[in-house]
Amino acid sequence: MDIPSGGFLTLLGPSGCGKSTILRLIAGLTSPTDGDIHFNEGGTINRSFVFQDPTLLPWRTVWKNVALPLALRDDSNGDGQIEGVLKLVGLDSTHWQKYPRELSGGMRMRVSIARALVTNPQVLLLDEPFAALDELRRQQLNEDLLAIWAEQKCTTVFVTHNVGEAVFLGQQVAIMQSDPGRIAETIAISLNQPRTAALRTEQEYTELVTHVSSQLYMHQTNEALA
Amino acid sequence: MNTKVNRILWPAILFIVLVALWALAVRVFDVKAYILPSPSDVLDVFVTESQTLKSATLATAAAAGLGFLISVIAGVSIAILFSQSALIRMSCYPYAIFLQTMPIVAVAPLIVLWFGFGFQSVTTVVVIISLFPIITNATTGMTSLEQGHVELFELYNASRWQLLFNLRLPNAVPHIVTGARISSGLAVVGAIVGEFFAGASDKLKGLGYYVQSTGLLLKTDMLFACIFLSAALGVVLFLLVSLISRGVLRKWTFDLNNN
Numbered sequence: 485m486d487i488p489s490g491g492f493l494t495l496l497g498p499s500g501c502g503k504s505t506i507l508r509l510i511a512g513l514t515s516p517t518d519g520d521i522h523f524n525e526g527g528t529i530n531r532s533f534v535f536q537d538p539t540l541l542p543w544r545t546v547w548k549n550v551a552l553p554l555a556l557r558d559d560s561n562g563d564g565q566i567e568g569v570l571k572l573v574g575l576d577s578t579h580w581q582k583y584p585r586e587l588s589g590g591m592r593m594r595v596s597i598a599r600a601l602v603t604n605p606q607v608l609l610l611d612e613p614f615a616a617l618d619e620l621r622r623q624q625l626n627e628d629l630l631a632i633w634a635e636q637k638c639t640t641v642f643v644t645h646n647v648g649e650a651v652f653l654g655q656q657v658a659i660m661q662s663d664p665g666r667i668a669e670t671i672a673i674s675l676n677q678p679r680t681a682a683l684r685t686e687q688e689y690t691e692l693v694t695h696v697s698s699q700l701y702m703h704q705t706n707e708a709l710a
Numbered sequence: 711m712n713t714k715v716n717r718i719l720w721p722a723i724l725f726i727v728l729v730a731l732w733a734l735a736v737r738v739f740d741v742k743a744y745i746l747p748s749p750s751d752v753l754d755v756f757v758t759e760s761q762t763l764k765s766a767t768l769a770t771a772a773a774a775g776l777g778f779l780i781s782v783i784a785g786v787s788i789a790i791l792f793s794q795s796a797l798i799r800m801s802c803y804p805y806a807i808f809l810q811t812m813p814i815v816a817v818a819p820l821i822v823l824w825f826g827f828g829f830q831s832v833t834t835v836v837v838i839i840s841l842f843p844i845i846t847n848a849t850t851g852m853t854s855l856e857q858g859h860v861e862l863f864e865l866y867n868a869s870r871w872q873l874l875f876n877l878r879l880p881n882a883v884p885h886i887v888t889g890a891r892i893s894s895g896l897a898v899v900g901a902i903v904g905e906f907f908a909g910a911s912d913k914l915k916g917l918g919y920y921v922q923s924t925g926l927l928l929k930t931d932m933l934f935a936c937i938f939l940s941a942a943l944g945v946v947l948f949l950l951v952s953l954i955s956r957g958v959l960r961k962w963t964f965d966l967n968n969n
Contacts, residue, residue: 556868
């Protein structure tokens with residue numbers, strides 16, 4: 485599997501097919517039993533990970549949660565950077581001194597994304613970040629995430645089991661299969677950028693969703709027959 | 711009527727009723743004062759012995775307070791050590807439990823033998839009795855971390871110290887507070903027990919010493935006053951810790967609501 489630099493890849497597949505495992509391998513949270521992961525630049529790369537849960541520290545304010553990655557690097561001059569990413573994810577300054585428990589689920593996820601962006605990552609990895617949100621919030625965050633990606637230009641890998649989300653976000657959709665977990669097919673999504681909410685009602689989009697759905701279904705059935 | 715007033719009013723009414731019954735019973739059955747002094751006898755002692763009782767309460771409060779502070783500091787330090795390695799935890803934990811199950815009354819004479827009569831022995835007894843809840847609660851708080859939080863720190867290659875100060879310790883704060891609440895009550899018990907055995911030589915004799923000596927001398931009215939003050943002291947220390955913890959926990963209120 486190749487992920488082009490600056491691209492947006494969505495990993496789509498059923499539960500238990502190893503989507504998250506691939507993401508965790510790229511993040512370095514899990515070690516590969518076999519094989520290698522290469523980055524263009526070689527050596528280490530600046531990676532950020534957005535977990536399925538916001539994983540905010542409840543005793544830190546929004547601001548301090550976002551500041552955490554910088555604090556762990558002993559980087560104390562990141563105030564401008566923190567302010568920048570908070571605005572980028574759509575949190576205005578009235579929320580910055582709040583604690584996570586005072587925020588809605590969607591806002592917590594925004595903080596979590598801001599925290600991932602604060603280190604200026606070259607690679608952004610997201611593990612079903614919006615799975616727990618209602619459909620409306622999920623769509624809103626999808627649109628916002630694309631805007632963020634367009635601005636940050638970081639290589640993005642997004643894991644989901646939602647076909648609509650995968651097509652809406654990805655330049656490429658990699659369909660995964662389970663037992664053994666592998667990538668069955670990669671489909672290029674040639675929808676124009678920037679993609680906005682209006683896209684969801686366009687025929688081109690709905691056709692792609694149908695196509696990807698049937699491919700996903702086909703790969704699962706093939707595997708069941710095999 | 712609002713509940714706050716009710717919460718004070720009804721116990722107060724019950725108190726007056728009980729004291730009245732007590733006074734009545736002493737008079738009707740003609741109970742001897744060394745078995746059960748009347749409420750007015752006890753009240754008299756509070757007036758005539760007010761200097762002694764005041765200094766005794768202060769002495770006990772000092773021992774309990776200092777011992778409690780040492781327990782919090784030592785308990786958290788030990789928990790930090792425990793949190794660093796499962797091996798250390800496994801090796802030491804049985805002895806921490808041992809510390810808890812040891813009957814303090816049996817150990818107190820030994821402490822007197824080692825540290826002599828006086829304040830230092832009393833404080834040692836306080837520490838021994840109030841240390842355990844802090845250790846266990848703080849250790850739980852520092853080791854029961856959310857997987858996602860741990861991975862977050864892994865992701866940024868956080869050092870052992872960064873993990874300790876930014877995740878383990880803050881995560882343990884609500885647990886430490888719970889431990890401190892339990893310990894605050896135990897600290898007063900420890901001070902009384904300590905003074906019972908080791909308090910005779912202090913210039914400022916504590917409540918525990920008077921509990922022992924007045925009991926032997928059948929000065930039951932004084933004994934009653936000491937018992938009452940010991941209990942009151944425990945309540946005061948508990949309330950003080952609760953008050954402080956409420957301030958500390960404001961950031962952590964999500965945990966208070968769950969408890």
